[in-house]
Amino acid sequence: MTTLGARIELGEFFTETSDPALLESADRGQVKLLDYKELYELWERQQWLTQELDFTQDREDWRGFPADERRQRMYGLSSFFTGEQRVTEELGPMMVAAPTEDMRVFLSTQIADEARHVRFFDRFYSEVGVLGAETLDGRLEETSAHLNPAFETLFEEMLGSRVRRLAADRTDIGALIEAVTLYHMVIEGMLALTGQHFIIDFNEREGTLPGFVRGFNFVARDEHRHVAFGARFLRDVVAEQPQHLRTIQRTLEESLAIADQVLRPPWVGDDDEYEYFGVSLDETRAFAAQALTRRLKVIGLTPAAS
Ligand SMILES: [Fe+2]
Ligand SMILES: [Fe+2]
Numbered sequence: 001m002t003t004l005g006a007r008i009e010l011g012e013f014f015t016e017t018s019d020p021a022l023l024e025s026a027d028r029g030q031v032k033l034l035d036y037k038e039l040y041e042l043w044e045r046q047q048w049l050t051q052e053l054d055f056t057q058d059r060e061d062w063r064g065f066p067a068d069e070r071r072q073r074m075y076g077l078s079s080f081f082t083g084e085q086r087v088t089e090e091l092g093p094m095m096v097a098a099p100t101e102d103m104r105v106f107l108s109t110q111i112a113d114e115a116r117h118v119r120f121f122d123r124f125y126s127e128v129g130v131l132g133a134e135t136l137d138g139r140l141e142e143t144s145a146h147l148n149p150a151f152e153t154l155f156e157e158m159l160g161s162r163v164r165r166l167a168a169d170r171t172d173i174g175a176l177i178e179a180v181t182l183y184h185m186v187i188e189g190m191l192a193l194t195g196q197h198f199i200i201d202f203n204e205r206e207g208t209l210p211g212f213v214r215g216f217n218f219v220a221r222d223e224h225r226h227v228a229f230g231a232r233f234l235r236d237v238v239a240e241q242p243q244h245l246r247t248i249q250r251t252l253e254e255s256l257a258i259a260d261q262v263l264r265p266p267w268v269g270d271d272d273e274y275e276y277f278g279v280s281l282d283e284t285r286a287f288a289a290q291a292l293t294r295r296l297k298v299i300g301l302t303p304a305a306s
Pocket of ligand 2 (some may be wrong): 114169188223226
């Protein structure tokens with residue numbers, strides 16, 4: 001075990017998941033995706049503890065940020081804190097609806113991961129003194145004030161409607177494919193991992209929030225494993241039922257414009273150029289698009305134009 005708060009030696013830290021986005025061979029559609037049991041076994045080997053993270057330096061750093069920087073950082077982090085809480089709940093009906101026991105066992109581990117991610121953010125927010133509320137529920141309510149409207153559309157209307165369909169009928173495979181496309185490909189694959197990449201990079205360059213960065217690297221590794229499941233699931237489903245390529249395509253067409261708006265902070269006007277965590281919106285979009293393209297190639301789908 002490395003010293004608490006120390007930087008993680010990356011090496012194969014992320015690529016062990018076989019997430020196609022991390023592998024150049026995915027540009028040619030060539031990646032050996034792990035199967036569900038291998039993904040489960042990887043989860044057993046990749047455990048981590050939120051209670052071991054040391055936020056002492058983070059508390060000092062946060063106090064030293066100017067008010068405007070705190071507000072900007074808060075927006076990015078709030079989307080994650082609330083997002084983790086939403087996906088923990090929404091994964092329940094998806095797990096029950098998965099057609100095989102191997103898939104259900106893996107998705108059960110993912111529910112535990114998402115709950116750990118909620119605890120990670122909760123611990124960061126309370127120890128660093130970012131929010132005033134006393135309880136987890138209170139902190140979630142306080143942080144939701146920082147979200148933009150596109151976030152609600154994506155999580156509540158788009159993903160929420162599929163999850164409600166699955167809760168009513170666990171055999172609705174079309175709803176499950178749509179939910180996995182939204183959850184694993186768009187929300188985790190494009191939004192969460194893109195945000196995580198740039199937020200970690202920015203803090204490492206600035207030398208800020210070391211406890212947070214360490215924990216967020218563990219969160220990102222979990223997310224790569226989740227997305228690797230999503231890619232495997234979608235590839236397996238369309239291999240059996242090729243007509244569902246269209247289901248994935250349609251869901252992406254419906255959601256990509258909204259996902260793009262989630263990347264845009266609420267204080268930025270539609271035509272404004274801006275940098276967030278040290279990168280432009282175009283760089284952020286390019287990173288998200290490359291990740292999506294690689295995963296879709298492996299699934300057998302050329303990406304929808306965005
Ligand atoms: Fe998560
Ligand atoms: Fe996740």
